[in-house]
Amino acid sequence: MASPPPKLPIPGRRNILITSALPYVNNVPHLGNIIGCVLSADVFARYCRLRGYNAIYICGTDEYGTATETKALEEKCSPKEICDKYHVIHDEVYKWFDIKFDKFGRTSAPEQTEVCQAIFHKLMENKWLTENTMQQLYCDTCERFLADRLVEGKCPTEGCNYEAARGDQCENCSKLLNPTELIDPKCKVCKNAPRIRDTDHLFLELPLLSDKLVNYINNTSVAGMWSQNAIQATNAWLKEGLKQRCITRDLKWGVPVPHEKYKDKVFYVWFDAPIGYISITASYTPDWEKWWKDPDNVELFQFMGKDNVPFHTVMFPSTLLGTGENWTMMKTISVTEYLNYEAGKFSKSHGIGVFGNDAKVTNIPSEVWRYYLLMNRPEVSDTLFTWADLQAKLNSELLNNLGNFINRVLSFVAKPAGAGYDSIIPDAPNAESHTLTNALAEKTNKWVEQYLEAMEKVKLKQGLKSAMAISSDGNAYLQESQFWRLYKEDPAACAVVMKTSVGVVYLLACLLEPFMPSFSREVLRQLNMSPDEDLSFCDDKGETAKAKRPWDFVSAGHKIGKPVPLFKELKDEEVEAFRIKFAGSQAERISKAQADAEAKKVAEKLK
Ligand code: MET
Known part of the structure; x- marks a missing residue:
């Protein structure tokens, strides 16, 4: 399929440029890395698209520097071969997690050299x-x-x-x-x-740039509602006093320094990595400056783990300010703390924890992983991954709350006439005079408002909780309405309850799309709607959602598709098996798997 033409800022619209920290290419990302940057940014980007904002999401692998050179030595190949190999692994892991980038690029692309060297020349010219x-x-x-x-x-x-x-x-x-x-x-x-x-x-003479920098930080941290952890990490750097920062290295694998005296050196990876955001946009569209040099019309949102903060609030802004050009600078930064694994820490170098490619082999669908990681997003403090918690969240929240609500509603509508509605949404005039339904509409509206407020502030966990509360209220509504009795005793009221509930199902598919896109696609399929055309619950001012009441979302006469259960229970024995399977390090697991395979071969021979 041909890729759609690149998006450019549109005058008069909210133009939002979203980035997540560019993962180092020398390793397989683990769940902590995934929630820390690419997944969080994906949720926000999807939310923006859903709201009708003109948003793009840019990311890619961070390929230069010692980390890559060291890995190349370890694997006995060239740094380029390491990058080619691991870029594909990252790309596949993110595809599996349903991360929808507008561009997933690489910092080893020629655009990186161009943009990085151009910025360097400006800094040189301006004597910084x-x-x-x-x-x-x-x-x-x-x-x-x-x-x-x-x-x-x-x-x-x-x-x-x-x-x-x-x-x-x-x-x-x-x-x-x-x-x-x-x-x-x-x-x-x-x-x-x-x-x-x-x-x-x-x-780079940070001390000389400090007035400009402090001015930027003071203004933007308020206007962009920087999270507390971002402000703290930035202030800690400022408090120590800004020092000169070395931007060159004696390495081969990097962007060459375009200067006669330094031509055998390359730029320090933390100098060139954030420039990667710009160069990857340049490989997305030749009109990249429309995104990057229009601070009045473009809002830049950046997502990362807490260890990356000073590079984005101090180093990168100083680099851009030093050029004297009119760059789009970061407005909002969203920072995560760490996700820990069972009793200890996730560790890439030690291979501890669950890695992107492990998640896939568990057969637990990606939407469940996404839900779990987002509910557990370390927004203000570290959080803990445990298999038992994953099981509890899947079984009680996704299966018993959300899946149960949707399946109950759609299965009832799908039942043949005499027991249900033959899959056709019934007409329900005067729904607003049904007290219970009216009360539900009010509650739903309140949750939608809270959802929108949280998402605008990038409080993703709060957004997800508000959406899930709609499902809990939906379940309570079904129960209280006793629709199975109404069907015979008061068919008009039953029609109101069913039409309203189907509307809530639709609303949930919309609100949860940023969090669980594959779940939403499946719900829309069961509703016989198209994810491309029907997925929008409000315009970019949030108007439709407030104006529409739940019973208005799906029209009478619409025929739904075939309902099937959305989630599968995770059993105790499966959880125990995962806990054992993923204990120890990845390397130990690999050697154990090899030993098992050897043992099997020997056993075969002895047969
Ligand atoms: N590669 C860095 C990391 O994974 C982030 C770079 S963001 C420009 O921590």
Whole structure:
């Protein structure tokens, strides 16, 4: 299918540019990474599209830097091969999670070099860059300066003296280190001892940009309703005093520095990574400047985990401000804390937890994962993933509340005449004079208002809870109405209850679409409606939702499709099996699987 033409800002509309932190390409993302950025931004982007805002969602893999070079060494291939391999893995994981990017690009694309170098030239021209000499370890055998993580040696900390401390940090005592501090340092590649050598680097003069920056932060953090954790992390950086930041590195895998003296160096990955948002937009449309250089007509919303905050509130804005050009700067930042796994932490480097590709093999549908992760979104403090909690949320909230409500309504409508409505929505004049129905309409409206308010403020969890409350009220309404009795005793009232309930089913499909798109598609299919044409419950001012009452959403005479149960119960024994299967690290699990396979082969032979 040909991809639709790229969207551009439209005068007079709300034009919203949404980004999520660009995941490092050297690993498979775990559930914590997924909720931390791509999934949260996806929910917001889907919400914006549903509201009729002109929104695009830009993301991609962050490919340069030491992390990639180190992984390439580990896997004995080139950095480019690592990127090609893991970009595809990320892309597949996100597709499985139903993440709908307008563009999922890569920072190793040619546009990145172009935009990054253009920004560098401006900073140079405006004299925000200075030169300084640093001492770094140089390996004569490999003929290069060694990145921090490419040096190993004895930890200098008293009482620790761990033999294999890394140049940036000792894994044993956690102390942050300088590679030159290591005792008896060794190059990780050739194991020879490196020597200290002087090398010049370029630095961004944050202290000189600080007035402009503080002014931007003060204004935007209020106007853009920055979350408390974003403000805290930013202030912590400001409080320490802004320092010059080195933007160059002695590496090969990166954007080359377009300067005669520094032509053998590349930009530091945290200098070029946020520029990736711009360059990926440039690979989406040649008119990218319409999004990125129109601060009056474009709102930039950025999603990320808390460790990325200062790079987005201090470093990236300073880079843009330093160019002296009229950039679209971030308005709203949405930051998540950490999602922990059972008793410990998710860890990419140790392979602990459930990874994007693991979720798929559980056979638990992606909409259930999305629901669980969003209900558990670490918005203000860390949250915990547990299998028991996933089971509880699936069985009691999705199955017993939401799925049960929808299935009860649609199955009743689908029953043949004499027991139901032969799948045809009955007419229900004077619905507003039915007291119970009127009360439900009022409650529903209140929830819709709360939903809209929460979503506008990017309080996604609150938005989801408000939508789910509509389903709980729907269940209570069905129960109180005793529609199964009314069918014979008061057919007009029964028609009101059923038409209203079908309207609520439709409303739920709309409100929950940002959270569980595959669920919504299925509900619309059961309603015999089309996700492309029928999925809109209000205009971009939120008017229709307020003006329409639930019984108005689906017209009398409409024929619904075939209802089928929406969710499947997760049993205790399945949960226990998952807990065991996903215990330990991914590497241990892989070697266990290999050992099992070997054992099986031997058993086969012995047969
Ligand atoms: N690659 C970084 C991370 O995964 C984010 C970069 S956002 C420009 O933490």
